[in-house]
Amino acid sequence: MRTLLAVLLALLAAASAHARTIADSAGRKVEVPPQIEKVFAAGPPASILLYILAPDKMTGWPNPPTAEERPYIAEPYRDLPALGRLTGRGGTANLEVVLQSKPDLILDVGSVRETYVSFADNVQGQTKIPYVLVDGRFEATPAALRLLGDILGVGERGEELAKYVERTFVAIDKVLAEVPMPERPRVYLARGPDGLETGVVGSINTEIIERAGGRNVAEAAGQRGLVRVSMEQIIVADPEIILTWDRNFFGRVKQDPLWAGVRAVREGRVYLAPTAPFGWIDRPPSLNRVIGLKWLAGLFYPDKFLEGLRETTRQFYRLFYHVDLAEAELDTLIAWSKGQAPSQQQLPRR
Amino acid sequence: MVEGTSPIPAATPETLTSHSGAIFASLVASLALLMLGASLVGAYPLALGDLVAAVGRRLTGAAPQGQVDTILFEIRLPRIFAAVLVGAGIAAAGAAYQTLFRNPLVSPDILGVSTGAGLGAVLGIFLSLPVAGIQLSAFIVGLATVGLVYSIATLVHGREPILVLVLAGVAVGSLAGAAISLLKILSDPYDQLPAIVFWLLGSLAAIRKGEVWATAPLVLIGLVPLMLLRWRINVLSLGDEEAKALGVEAGRLRFFVIAAATLMTASVVAVSGVIGWVGLVIPHIARMIVGPSFDRLLPAAMLLGASYLLVVDTAARTMARIEVPIGILTAIIGAPFFLWLLARGREGWS
Numbered sequence: 001m002r003t004l005l006a007v008l009l010a011l012l013a014a015a016s017a018h019a020r021t022i023a024d025s026a027g028r029k030v031e032v033p034p035q036i037e038k039v040f041a042a043g044p045p046a047s048i049l050l051y052i053l054a055p056d057k058m059t060g061w062p063n064p065p066t067a068e069e070r071p072y073i074a075e076p077y078r079d080l081p082a083l084g085r086l087t088g089r090g091g092t093a094n095l096e097v098v099l100q101s102k103p104d105l106i107l108d109v110g111s112v113r114e115t116y117v118s119f120a121d122n123v124q125g126q127t128k129i130p131y132v133l134v135d136g137r138f139e140a141t142p143a144a145l146r147l148l149g150d151i152l153g154v155g156e157r158g159e160e161l162a163k164y165v166e167r168t169f170v171a172i173d174k175v176l177a178e179v180p181m182p183e184r185p186r187v188y189l190a191r192g193p194d195g196l197e198t199g200v201v202g203s204i205n206t207e208i209i210e211r212a213g214g215r216n217v218a219e220a221a222g223q224r225g226l227v228r229v230s231m232e233q234i235i236v237a238d239p240e241i242i243l244t245w246d247r248n249f250f251g252r253v254k255q256d257p258l259w260a261g262v263r264a265v266r267e268g269r270v271y272l273a274p275t276a277p278f279g280w281i282d283r284p285p286s287l288n289r290v291i292g293l294k295w296l297a298g299l300f301y302p303d304k305f306l307e308g309l310r311e312t313t314r315q316f317y318r319l320f321y322h323v324d325l326a327e328a329e330l331d332t333l334i335a336w337s338k339g340q341a342p343s344q345q346q347l348p349r350r
Numbered sequence: 351m352v353e354g355t356s357p358i359p360a361a362t363p364e365t366l367t368s369h370s371g372a373i374f375a376s377l378v379a380s381l382a383l384l385m386l387g388a389s390l391v392g393a394y395p396l397a398l399g400d401l402v403a404a405v406g407r408r409l410t411g412a413a414p415q416g417q418v419d420t421i422l423f424e425i426r427l428p429r430i431f432a433a434v435l436v437g438a439g440i441a442a443a444g445a446a447y448q449t450l451f452r453n454p455l456v457s458p459d460i461l462g463v464s465t466g467a468g469l470g471a472v473l474g475i476f477l478s479l480p481v482a483g484i485q486l487s488a489f490i491v492g493l494a495t496v497g498l499v500y501s502i503a504t505l506v507h508g509r510e511p512i513l514v515l516v517l518a519g520v521a522v523g524s525l526a527g528a529a530i531s532l533l534k535i536l537s538d539p540y541d542q543l544p545a546i547v548f549w550l551l552g553s554l555a556a557i558r559k560g561e562v563w564a565t566a567p568l569v570l571i572g573l574v575p576l577m578l579l580r581w582r583i584n585v586l587s588l589g590d591e592e593a594k595a596l597g598v599e600a601g602r603l604r605f606f607v608i609a610a611a612t613l614m615t616a617s618v619v620a621v622s623g624v625i626g627w628v629g630l631v632i633p634h635i636a637r638m639i640v641g642p643s644f645d646r647l648l649p650a651a652m653l654l655g656a657s658y659l660l661v662v663d664t665a666a667r668t669m670a671r672i673e674v675p676i677g678i679l680t681a682i683i684g685a686p687f688f689l690w691l692l693a694r695g696r697e698g699w700s
Contacts, residue, residue, distance in 0.1 A: 044539070063538075085539075192545045194481050194556040200672065220672045226544045228673040230555040232425045235417055236393040246541065248480055258424055258558075261417055283540040 022151055025135035025144070026112040028120065032130045033104050036152055040098050040129075042086035042108035045136050045286035048278055049109050049144060051077065052161065052287055052320045054152045059083060059101035062093075065277060068342065071329055072277035074322040086123065095127060103129055105151070109144065109286060110136040111204075138207050138289060141165050145287075164319065165290055169211075172297050175304045176213045185300050187214035188239035188264070189281070191226070195242075195249040195259075196234075199226050204285045212296035214241065231258050238263045241299070243281060245273040247341045271299055274336040277321065291316045295337055310334055370646060373639060377653040381434070384657050388430050388664045393671070394421045424559060432557040432565070432621065433663040434656040437628060439569045439618040441655020442648060443611035444629030445636065446576055449587045449644045450607050451512055457630035458615045460516060461608065462523035464626075466495025467619040468550055469526045472533045475545045481556070484549075485620045492616035498522055500608060511590075511601065551675035552623035554663050561621045572614035575606055576648060583607060584644040625659070625677050627684025632658055634691055 019031045039057045041047035047062055055074065060083035070078045083101065084093035086108070098106070106123065108116065112135050124131040132151065134144045142162035149158015176184075187209045191197040198218045199205035203225045209216045217237040218229060235258075242264040244250050250272045253259045264270055273280040273292060280292030294312055298305040313333055317323050325333070332342055390396060396418065404422050407414060414420070443458035451460070459465060470491025474484030499522045503515040530550075537543050576583070582603055585593045590600040619625070636651040659676075662683070666674045 191541070192548070193475070193478075193484065196556050196673075197544055197548060218672065220670055223670070223672060228548050228553055228555050228675065229671075230393070230425070230429075230667055230673055232421060232667070233393045233671065233673075235421060235425070248478070252480075258420065261420055279540070 022132075022147075024112075024132045025140070025147065026117050026120070026133045028117065028133065030124075030130045030132055032132070032151060034153075036104045038101065038103045039105045039107050039152070040083070040086070040101060040103035042093075042106055043110065044085070044278075044284035046107045046109040046134070048284065048286040048288055049134070049148060050107055053145065053148055053158060054154050055322060057152060059103055069275075069277040072317065072321060072323060072325075072333075077322075095123070099127060099129075105129065106131040107134065107148070108132070109134045136285060137204065138211055138285070138293075141287060141290070142169075161320065165287075168290060168293060171305075172211070172213060172293070175297070175301060179213060179301070181215070185214050185240045186217050186237070187241045187243060187300075188217050188234065188237065190242055190244040190249055190253075191246065193246065193248050195244065195246070195253065196229055196231065197226055198229055199282075200224065205282050207285075208281050208289050208293055208296065209243075212293050213300050214296070234259075234262060240264055240267070240269060242270040243273060243296075244270070245275050245279055245281065245283060247272065250339065250341070269299075270339075272336065272339050272341055274333050274341075276333070276336075280337070287320065290320070309337065370640060374649065374653070377650065377657070381653055381657045381660070384660050384664075385430055385434065388433075388660055389422065389426050391664060391668050392421070392426055393668075396421060396426075428559045428562050429554050429557045429663065429667070430660060431562050432554050433660040435562065435565055435569055436554070436618040436622045436625065437632075437655040437657070437659025438652040439572070439614040439655075440625065440629040440659075441632040441636070441651040442573060442576060443615045444655075445633040445644070445647050445651035446583065446607050446611045447629075448633050449583055449642075449647070450604060451516065452587055452589065454634065455630075456516075457627075458611060459523070459626070459629070461499045461519040461612065462495045462526060463492045463612050463615045464619055464624050465523045465526040465530070467492030467616055468624050469495070469530050469533075471549050471620070471623070472530050472537075472546050475542050475549065476533050476537050478542075485561070489616050489620035492619060493612060495522060495526055496608065496612040496616075500605070511604075548675065549623045550677070552625040552677035552680075553666070553673055553675050554622055555667070555673045557621060565617050565621055568617035569614050572610040572612075572617070573652075575610045579603065579606060580645040580648055587642070587644065623677065625680055627680045627688070628655055628659060631684045631688055631691075634688075 019033055021029055021031050024030055037057060038059050039050055039054075040059050041050045041062065044062050047058070050058055055077045058077060058080055060081040062083065062085045064082040065073055065078050083097055086093040086098065086106070106127070106129050108120065108131070110116065112133050116133060120131040120133050134148060136144070142165050145158045145162040145165065149155045189198050189206050189209065191199070200218045200220045200223050201210070201216045205226060206216050206218070217239045218227065220227065240263055242253070242262070250270065253265060253270055259265045275283060278284070278286070278288035280295060281289060291313060294307070295309060298307070298309065310330060314325055314330055317325050336342065389401060390398060394417070400418050401422065404419050407419065408423065440458055447456045447458055447460060448454055467488040471484050471488035473491065474487035479487065499515065499518045502518040502522070503511065506514050506518070508514040534543060534546055537546060582598050585596050585598045586600060586603060593600045615629070632655040633647065633651045636647055636654050640646040640650040662679050663676055666676050666679055
């Protein structure tokens with residue numbers, strides 16, 4: 001008996017000492033420890049994926065959750081410290097702070113282009129902490145869930161959520177198969193205080209429009225990412241649907257004589273996306289878009305998607321965000337998605 | 351005197367006047383033509399006939415027809431007048447500063463008005479103010495920055511008041527620049543940061559009729575003292591001692607010129623965002639055409655600046671299906687031109 005135990009222990013020790021080598025989305029070979037206890041999320045998209053898969057392994061948030069977002073994040077995790085971003089536009093994390101939180105892994109979700117690959121290699125070389133890059137495109141969401149689930153040792157949960165996302169994609173594709181391109185609604189995503197910022201076709205900020213079966217009216221050959229457009233261009237494009245999460249803009253657009261002539265405003269099809277705890281259609285571009293996708297598909301094709309938003313939202317928040325929403329909180333979200341946002345108090349900024 | 355018979359016609363005051371009269375007439379005519387041309391191009395197809403009909407409807411009080419009237423009177427014309435106003439204001443301020451500081455390398459931002467306005471706008475965006483609040487904040491902080499620079503310069507009793515003024519401007523300007531960078535780091539990366547970046551690149555895409563009406567009187571208030579004092583300002587270009595000998599009190603006059611130029615620049619930059627190079631390059635071209643005397647330089651610079659910015663803004667809104675930020679275009683055109691001027695030497699100055 002004692003020898004058996006000793007052998008078992010020895011085996012365990014050998015296994016735990018054995019680091020695995022995995023390939024991340026950029027094709028980088030990264031050696032990761034078999035047991036990962038703490039993960040540093042390099043930016044907001046990564047922190048959301050990590051929170052969804054394994055919140056107990058988080059070291060902190062890139063930005064502290066605001067008072068408005070806190071009720072929608074599960075209890076102990078909403079109080080995690082803000083550690084800053086390590087990548088992307090203007091890194092604010094201090095490498096020493098990163099090291100102090102003693103992560104076994106650094107996780108970044110988003111673009112896997114050369115810039116980010118070299119950044120990952122640099123940080124990994126400097127900190128000796130394995131740095132994993134995961135493709136953040138919407139289409140790659142199931143793969144991201146499986147890859148990270150496997151790395152973190154929560155493969156079952158990763159698989160379950162990946163299946164959920166795949167089912168959502170398949171259900172939408174089935175409807176879209178019967179809707180030819182010219183019949184799909186033409187959609188404009190209004191950003192910024194004046195609504196004249198948008199993302200062009202192909203940018204990560206607007207890919208949810210096409211995914212949900214809409215056509216983005218902002219097209220520009222050779223252009224990517226966020227751009228400015230003029231009022232005249234919007235009147236010419238005459239979108240059938242306008243999406244926004246900017247409450248200032250949403251509140252103003254109906255009274256504005258210039259926007260009044262645009263078809264979406266005339267027909268009352270301007271929609272406000274909730275942003276708690278994370279944006280429904282973007283902001284950041286991560287898994288938070290899955291609930292927004294279901295919402296948008298229902299807005300674009302109201303007679304084809306009859307799933308009740310209330311139940312879907314309750315389920316999604318429970319399954320992905322680890323929160324059982326109280327009725328009042330659910331009411332807030334549903335009213336928000338119908339254009340009645342909670343009043344925007346002057347909360348302390350991040 | 352018949353022109354053809356005179357051996358040296360340019361030397362007589364009469365021909366000089368009629369010569370510059372012809373120059374100004376052609377500058378005014380080309381601006382008018384450009385304005386007409388600009389009102390005919392854009393994303394929305396609008397022919398000369400539509401324009402005449404729309405103006406006719408407006409004059410007779412007939413009911414507007416479709417989107418044509420909105421496009422013309424609410425979008426295109428306000429934008430054209432805004433471009434004229436911004437171009438004229440910045441160029442006039444640049445001409446005044448170059449004469450005042452007796453230095454051709456000076457632009458209206460030398461005392462920090464643009465950087466200050468930038469800081470005000472960034473602060474407005476950071477606090478999620480509505481558009482009008484952002485503009486007001488830009489205007490106020492722009493004025494306050496120059497006020498601060500001027501107070502510092504008057505408190506420091508140096509022997510070289512102009513040098514002290516410029517150095518104080520550089521120091522305060524770079525402090526404001528640092529504050530902008532700080533706010534960029536602290537701002538929300540999804541909503542506020544793009545809005546900040548676009549604002550700092552300058553654009554007239556979002557211009558409204560009301561903003562033109564609000565800006566025009568402020569530019570006029572700045573312009574009137576410059577026009578009335580143009581002879582004395584000319585004397586300033588000789589230097590403080592000479593000005594004093596001719597009965598002009600340099601210090602007080604300098605205060606009025608700075609106040610007037612700052613008011614103009616701050617009010618236009620508040621609606622257009624930061625637009626560089628116009629105030630630096632346009633007075634040079636004006637000087638090449640009408641000579642260095644301020645009484646002719648000022649109107650020539652205004653007309654040229656108006657035409658130039660109108661052309662650039664029209665290009666910005668018609669080049670692509672999205673907006674090209676004006677600040678980028680003015681830098682691409684202005685910087686090489688300026689280098690060419692430098693290579694040509696100081697011809698035409700003094």
